[in-house]
Amino acid sequence: xxxxxxxxxxxxxxxxxxxxxxxxxxxxxxxxxxxxxxxxxxxxxxxxxxxxxxxxxxxxxxxxxxxxxxxxxxxxxxxxxxxxxxxxxxxxxxxxxxxxxxxxxxxxxxxxxxxxxxxxxxxxxxxxxxxxxxxxxxxxxxxxxxxxxxxxxxxxxxxxxxxxxxxxxxxxxxxxxxxxxxxxxxxxxxxxxxxxxxxxxxxxxxxxx
Amino acid sequence: xxxxxxxxxxxxxxxxxxxxxxxxxxxxxxxxxxxxxxxxxxxxxxxxxxxxxxxxxxxxxxxxxxxxxxxxxxxxxxxxxxxxxxxxxxxxxxxxxxxxxxxxxxxxxxxxxxxxxxxxxxxxxxxxxxxxxxxxxxxxxxxxxxxxxxxxxxxxxxxxxxxxxxxxxxxxxxxxxxxxxxxxxxxxxxxxxxxxxxxxxxxxxxxxx
DNA sequence: GTCTATACATCGATAGAC
DNA sequence: GTCTATCGATGTATAGAC
Numbered sequence: 001x002x003x004x005x006x007x008x009x010x011x012x013x014x015x016x017x018x019x020x021x022x023x024x025x026x027x028x029x030x031x032x033x034x035x036x037x038x039x040x041x042x043x044x045x046x047x048x049x050x051x052x053x054x055x056x057x058x059x060x061x062x063x064x065x066x067x068x069x070x071x072x073x074x075x076x077x078x079x080x081x082x083x084x085x086x087x088x089x090x091x092x093x094x095x096x097x098x099x100x101x102x103x104x105x106x107x108x109x110x111x112x113x114x115x116x117x118x119x120x121x122x123x124x125x126x127x128x129x130x131x132x133x134x135x136x137x138x139x140x141x142x143x144x145x146x147x148x149x150x151x152x153x154x155x156x157x158x159x160x161x162x163x164x165x166x167x168x169x170x171x172x173x174x175x176x177x178x179x180x181x182x183x184x185x186x187x188x189x190x191x192x193x194x195x196x197x198x199x200x201x202x203x204x205x206x207x208x209x
Numbered sequence: 210x211x212x213x214x215x216x217x218x219x220x221x222x223x224x225x226x227x228x229x230x231x232x233x234x235x236x237x238x239x240x241x242x243x244x245x246x247x248x249x250x251x252x253x254x255x256x257x258x259x260x261x262x263x264x265x266x267x268x269x270x271x272x273x274x275x276x277x278x279x280x281x282x283x284x285x286x287x288x289x290x291x292x293x294x295x296x297x298x299x300x301x302x303x304x305x306x307x308x309x310x311x312x313x314x315x316x317x318x319x320x321x322x323x324x325x326x327x328x329x330x331x332x333x334x335x336x337x338x339x340x341x342x343x344x345x346x347x348x349x350x351x352x353x354x355x356x357x358x359x360x361x362x363x364x365x366x367x368x369x370x371x372x373x374x375x376x377x378x379x380x381x382x383x384x385x386x387x388x389x390x391x392x393x394x395x396x397x398x399x400x401x402x403x404x405x406x407x408x409x410x411x412x413x414x415x416x417x418x
Numbered sequence: 419g420t421c422t423a424t425a426c427a428t429c430g431a432t433a434g435a436c
Numbered sequence: 437g438t439c440t441a442t443c444g445a446t447g448t449a450t451a452g453a454c
Binding site: 034144160161183 | 241242243334335345346350373377381384391400405407409413416
Binding site for chain 1: 428429430431432433
């Protein structure tokens with residue numbers, strides 16, 4: 001027994017069983033939420049006994065915390081990370097921003113697990129504020145910071161407050177997929193993504209020379 | 210027994226007991242979510258026995274559906290309804306939009322129940338898609354439609370696509386409070402609301418004569 | 419109509435065999 | 437380490453007295 005049972009932030013090597021348990025826990029928690037997920041079903045989904053689950057994780061809360069940390073760092077941490085790579089410096093801002101927006105929208109639209117993850121983070125943010133914290137700090141903040149840095153490095157855009165513009169850019173995109181996909185608003189409030197992205201980019205780069 | 214046990218959309222008179230039950234159900238469901246709320250606690254919060262709860266509502270799901278419908282129509286239905294009243298026609302668009310944005314941000318920031326409601330709708334949108342549907346149809350769509358109608362009636366703004374601009378406007382504001390309040394991102398990603406609203410309005414009315 | 423009491427399933431967590 | 441078996445608590449829902 002040399003497992004760290006309540007590892008909060010640090011990474012570590014995981015045994016095959018532990019990885020299987022986290023895999024089953026991901027399926028169950030993403031599908032049913034925290035309270036509606038039972039440790040029996042996690043054990044069954046992982047192909048182990050319930051006692052084995054408790055030998056690797058202290059309790060249900062500890063398993064959930066470990067899972068979310070893993071999802072934040074490994075599963076979804078790399079999705080938006082490389083959106084602004086190095087060769088973005090050469091292209092025009094409207095091209096870079098369009099590619100960024102399209103990639104973000106596609107990522108969420110095609111990845112059902114990412115939608116379930118958004119439901120989980122928002123839905124459990126009242127009872128697990130530290131998980132929402134990890135999500136904001138490690139998934140949202142890097143995107144906002146790097147995009148702010150990029151916009152600030154484009155003086156021809158003449159943006160007086162790049163960081164606020166980034167909030168508008170990201171907020172419009174995320175709320176769009178939240179409304180269309182997560183909340184199933186596609187049929188009630190249809191809006192093509194090209195149309196949204198076109199208007200969004202036009203607003204930002206309208207003052208360009 | 211003349212209660213409609215599965216009233217989906219239509220309103221009706223409610224007995225005092227039924228109102229007390231819905232009041233208790235609101236407290237419990239908003240605080241703990243669907244799965245983590247027990248019918249025992251709902252009954253206790255309402256001051257009635259559990260059997261009385263089941264005499265007014267078919268089961269837990271029926272009670273939850275009735276509650277959300279009630280919240281959508283009565284509790285939160287009037288918050289954003291009167292944001293664009295008749296005397297908005299006289300004022301300048303930047304004044305109207307600023308008042309609208311400030312009222313929306315204040316409503317969510319000061320109303321903890323509204324934040325809990327957002328957590329509940331998003332969190333349960335996977336298992337209760339029809340409730341997310343009711344939320345979009347009766348709370349989001351009216352706001353988007355009336356604001357679109359307003360922007361389209363202001364030709365001096367020279368907006369080629371008012372509806373898309375509305376998505377950007379609403380999306381920026383809602384995602385802001387989602388990030389700051391619901392997901393507790395205030396300390397990690399600080400952003401004053403005046404700063405966001407200033408930039409948002411400047412983007413939209415920049416082409417005004 | 420509303421209550422008490424209870425049926426029956428499932429929950430989280432653990433003991434003890436191997 | 438991993439299993440089976442089980443504990444006590446709590447879940448939803450209902451039966452029956454009043």
